[in-house]
Amino acid sequence: MPKFLEAKLKKEYGAKSDVPYKIMNAKGLMHGNKTTAKGEAMQKKHEAKVDAKANRVLSQSGGGTESYNWRNRHGQAKVRKSMS
8 A cells, every 4th residue: 555645644534544544445546455556556656756856966066076966855955065
């Protein structure tokens, strides 16, 4: 089952609620307590998206120092310079 969606729905409807599972069953992401191919694909797509955001883009800045630029999960830009 898509863990990210389960966490989001449990946060919205409560940890003890069965509504998140009913929603995932209705969307075709689960069949009973088993994850469907659609659910697995959705989880893989989400993980790939998160990994792509987490990867740092290497760029050259002036003076020969390398800096790594990326955005955190809130979309704020982060810049760190290496100590070389």
